[in-house]
Amino acid sequence: MADATGTPEGAAPVELSRRERRARRAGAGPTRGRTASVVAVVAVVAVIAAVDAVAGTPPAPPAPPVLGATAVPPADAASSSWFCAGGGVGPGSVASPTVSLSNTTDRPVAGVMTVTVDRGSSGSVTMPRRSVDVPAGGTSLVDPGTGAPAGSVATTFTFATGGVGVSQVLSGPSGWTTSPCASSTSSQWYLAAGSTAAGATQTLSLYNPTSTDAAVNVTFLTGGGVVQPQDYQGLVVPAGQLVVENVGDFVQDQGTIATEVQAQAGQVVAFQLQQWQAPPAVGIAVLLGSPVTGSDWQFPQTTETGGSAVTLHLANPGPVADTATIDVEVSAISVQPVVVPVPPNGVADVVVSGEPSFPRGAPYAIGVSGSTGTLVVARTVQAGPQAAPPQWGASMGTPFAATGWLVPAPGVPGDPAVAGAAVSSLAVANPGDQTTRVTVAALAGGRAVTTLSVPPRSLAVLSGPGISGLHTLIVRASQPVAVEEDAVPSGAPGVVSSPGLPLATG
């Protein structure tokens, strides 16, 4: 017999806990481990959720730094090539090239040089390959025109390693200029600071060192609008050949011309040779195009002296209007930035030497910031009327910063590429927000010339022994910097100047 509660007759009532009674009422008896299980599950889920939230989603790996088309390949590269163009050889050449090969490695480097000569209507001629040797930590000068027929010339240097930087010096009746060569091809190139105004001649050299034909579209952005010459649409640049076009044939009398080269197929290298032949602007400038547009451009060293005029040429090949901010980066000086609208597919010139708040007589760095990332910026310097030739020069800005730079000199000690040519100063601009430690060393022997700190958004201009002259230099910095050298003889600082070659660290 059992009583009403289910307790067997005679048995003592069992004392139930409150939880057990509640569970029994609910029809669910107590189950061992339920609480522990639920707590464990909730705890594990919560803890990992917290860790997940704190850790966040793993970010994508950072994109490697863009070093443009002039980066010196790492020393352990399996192969590297450099491409130079813009000059010409022969009696009538307005810009005869001398190529400087600088070896940053500690072993001699052997390479081959392939010279292609554009003979106009006769087509291109590729000369037999010649070997070149660059001593360890040294610089070699090469004359591509040796043995070549007259005509525009392009040169490919091929090495079975990296660590070699190549630049060129062009000289002619209008003066001389220097420019980095290209270490890579690209399917698009952007140039600024061209002109077909009276006394000015602008030529565009398109060199295709690859194995396949390229077809390019060339577009000119001018103050008067966009010019797309029919002959330059689908312009074929055969594999291994050089095509040189006189821009003035289709774009006449334009004071400011920006050039955009877009390859439909294949890849090329684009150089622009600008020549001013009549006073007061006599000079030449060879510019290697930039393969990218950008939003931040650096001109480490700008100095307005003796009535010279410095002009920034801004081009916006993008479809959206850009607002460029031109800022001066000089230690301890606060300068009101200049804001310049740049129309889509248009150009804008800013005479910075005319800005009243900008420093005069002292070097300063210029930073140009765009709002759309589609800017291309170049700088021209017009020396004063009484200046020695060359009185006019131009250089492209640098759209990136790097921690290592090779700064070639216009010749080697005792053998300048142009009579009297030498580096007069080296500017190191720190566009970042942190002080950077900079070491400048001579390529030959690796001897440190100087070590200094450059504050944020500041500039250091170096000259003197070890800097000035024909020393190829290596600049290394703890934070990315921009580097520019200024050379003499010239009518004013900046007339013959060139950015350094960034060292790719791989």
Add this chain to the structure above:
Amino acid sequence: MDSLAPPVVAVVVAHDPGPWFEEALAALGAQDYGELSVLVLDAASPESLRARVASSLPTALFRRLDTDPGYAAATDEVLAMVDGAAYFLFCHDDAAPLPDAVHLLVEEAFRSNAGIVSPKFVSWDDPDRLLHVGMTADKSGSVVDRLQPGEVDHGQHDAVRDVFVAPGGCMLVRGDLFAELGGFDPAIVAMGEDLDFCWRAQVAGARVIVAPDARVRHLEELAAGRRDLDPALAVPAGRAGRAGTPAGGGDSADGADGADGADGADGTDGTDGTDGTDGTDGTDGTDGAVAERELPATLQELQRRHELLAVLKCYGPFHLLRVLPQVLLLSLGEVVVAELAGNRVRAGAVVRAWRWNLGRLGTIRRQRKELAALRRLPDKEIRVLQVGGSARMSAYGRRVFLHGFHGAHADELEAVEAAGAGTAGAGALAAAGGGPGVGDEPVDGASVVRGRLSLRARLIAWAAVAVVLLIGTRQLLGGALPSVGQFSPFPDYAATFRQFAAGWHPSGVGSTAPASPAFALMGLVGTVLLGAMGLTQKILVLGCIPVGAWGVVRLLRPFRSPRAALVGGVAYLALPLAYDALALGRWGALLAYAGTPWLLGHLLRATGLAPYGPGVGPGAAGGRPPGRLRRFAAAHPDLRRVVALGVVEAVLVSFVPAVAIVVVLAAVALVLSSVVQGGLRPTGRALATALGATVVAGILCLPWLIGVVLAGHFAVGVFGVATPTAGAASWGSLLRFSVGPIGVSPLAWGFAVAAALPLLIGKEERFHWASRCWSVALVSWLAAWVSGRGWTGNLHVDPMVLLAPAAVAVAVAVGLGIAAFEEDLRAAAFGWRQAATVVAAAAVVAGALPVLAAAAPGRWDLPQNDFRQTVAWMADRVPAGAFQVLWLGDPRAVNQGSWSAGDGLAYATSQDGAPDTRWLWNAADPGPAATLVDAVNLARTGRTDQLGALVAPAGVRYIAVVTALAPVIPGEQDPTPYPVPADLAPGLARQLDLQTVLSQDGLTVYENTDWYPQRALVPATSRAGTGDTSTPDPLFTLPGAPVVGGAAPVLPGPAAATAYHGPVAPGVVLAAVAPAGDWELTVGQGPAVPRSSSYGWGARYRVARGGQATLSFHGGPWPPLGVLWQIVVWLAALALLVGAAGRRSSTGRLSRRPRGVERSGG
């Protein structure tokens, strides 16, 4: 009576007949045909029938046989005993011809020039009721009776006509025909000898007709289940020999309807072939699939195997080739349906019928040859008398229509239950096909709790699910699957076997690492499907989804809740995991989805915790003495379990090596669950089983494993290639299984919510297992989370594979929630628990909605167009020389197996265009192919601008960079993007010897202008011809010119071949194959051409005299030894399992309440 009438000998084979025997003899004695002699053969009845014969029919001849050889063999004795008979009248001992029957049969035989004449069969007790008026069969040998059950004879069938089968109860056979055919097939001990004989007679040109004027009463004692089937009767041939026959002969084709199964409507018999001795384990499909039958066959099984035997014997080669695959497919479908219905009896009968016939192929081949010598009619004329389509399927459809799914199977299941309960008499046991002692253990179908969810309801539910799946998959059913992710097209089945056995793999630039057994498994399936490799691929890909759900259903069966099993299975199907895997082309994840429930099933049983427990121990009465293998298996149940899991694991690991990790992780999770639930020892057993099984899997795949281990630090790459950690699934996404384009919705939280229900309301085993499921799920989720974030070092496992156990655990937990609701809340007052159940149910429904919505488009977001189509033009380039394509991209986007190139980039090669499945399982060690990625990395880091030259020695003509799962086609398909490292495109763009030939969203193809053919003839004076260089020298390589000047293609041949032939001129042959030492070039009949090194790893052969040349691979003895090893160990493992299953079938199955199992709570 005409004295010139041909003599007829009536042959009655009897074995211990019942009281009807005398009446049958008397009927023969009463015949009005004067030239009739009666011969009674006593098939070793326990008591001699001499006296009974003498008293009933004194004129009859009598002979007693010493042993019972079976009906057919006993009947065949007349060939030696009787001479001069014009006709034989073969009668069962329960058949009583009416007095004029014999002379009517003989008359009709003469009139129609028939070889076999059948009378009209009527009921023994009610002669107005028809049993048979001749019969026919379908192409699969399934016998069809055109009568309605219990049909009254109004003369409506009284026309003489040709029939396909004369029922064996009584048939008149021309004597010379019987002799020519060699009598009945003695292997047919009962059921089906008439089909076989009539079919053969027609092949030999004889007519089979029915003469309805001649009537025979037939008792059909055996088919009606009123008479035992001698257990010794149907022991597989060669084991115990033929022993015994059903007295009076087995009811053969006339019992077909019954054997057809569960036809309660036809009323012809009650035999409906039920089998309580299903040799498969109710919870172990794998074991069951290979189980060897130990016990006497059931009537159904006899019927099925003899039908198949007739098909195998009687068709000519062409028709056999055409019909046999159809029969196989029907059989597979029947097994699946029967399994879903819990009708293991039927499924077992079908499986064993195939096994029985496959086991005697030699005999069948001999019989086919003998019959071919007699053939006078082609199959197409014989088949005129067959019915079209599948008679069995039609009959089943009618039954389902008339009685519902439950009704269609009810009688079989009830017969088994009755047998299991031991309440049926001997006849019922015979009907159930059970031998002595068999009924001790009911089958699964009987172990479930009935009545809570009718089979009809389940059928409707599953049908609805199937409809949704079909709708969601409809666009994938036709045409080929797109080549995305791991869905690369299958080569022909012979190529898969070749790849398995070749000893050389074409991945990279070639490797001698042993191939994955997956190739052999694919080839086997493809062979079964007669080389239809497209179908094979679809089955192996799309079939994963239902197989996985089936596994979950089986996991939940022991909880005895059909509703829980249904909901668990549906929940598993409703999780987005499988469809995401399908959408992303992740075959590995799909296979893990399919296989993990089965793997977990083994592990859960290994714990021995209720309700998963071992079958009852040996000792059930009535089993035959076990063989050596079975004794061994019985003595080592743990070993058997380990081997069983190991075989399943080996199959899966062959396709998805990471499954080995899944198995161990799941077992570890079970052990971890013991922290809360206790039961360390049982869960430890599961871990030990998992580890042991992994070892077994390793042994089964030993050659492949050795190849992997020898890959050194590359070995770990076999589990997977590193993917970018950016965009790794968050913890929340993993909990929702939202790891792809399907089911990206907060609603997917529903499953996790519902899975919590049994933790809250479950009791006893439902709670304990829910807790363990959560442990498995958490460990699985955690592993996927960690792996996705790249925190596992060099070990990279696809998170979707790791999620499979979590998906199973969640689905099972959802099912346990239902079981808990049914069992644990039955007596509970209404409260929060019921409310929680409602919430959980709603959560499951909500969770399923995203998948339901994704089903509408019909292809689960799988892209329609693939890169294979995009690069189809590459095939046109082959005449210029064989080439390689170097594929770069996210490993999930590359349409083949790959190796890591760092930063989440993978690389792989294919030959002459897009790859097929032969490139899916690469050798773990890329070997010399690593030079390719070294070169690519040089390009990425700006260290070369002549990448084309560097990869040219490998024959790389194209470099394809994949940045999406499939081509991006605006407005048509927007596949999942898989970005590549940011430095890759610029690095390739700056190469001087690469030309962009195709650039579209998702794929960029560069052509290497420096390439030269994989097998090239170069001038002996060229730089490559005169000396060795480790890499092409950029100073001597002009971009756009081949690295090797003057190279011409030679030795053409298909991709992935191991021998190439063609004319070769004097010069130097460069072959981009590795390892070069295993490749031999011969010219004409000459010796092997001396070989030297080319670019460090390739082969260079200096050919002095031209001629027909052969470049072939010689791998030495290891490849065949490896194949032999795998054949031996796989067969040994299967044999062990078969033995174990046989033992289990003889000793019992999982009981409704397993005895001796530990409580789940530990």
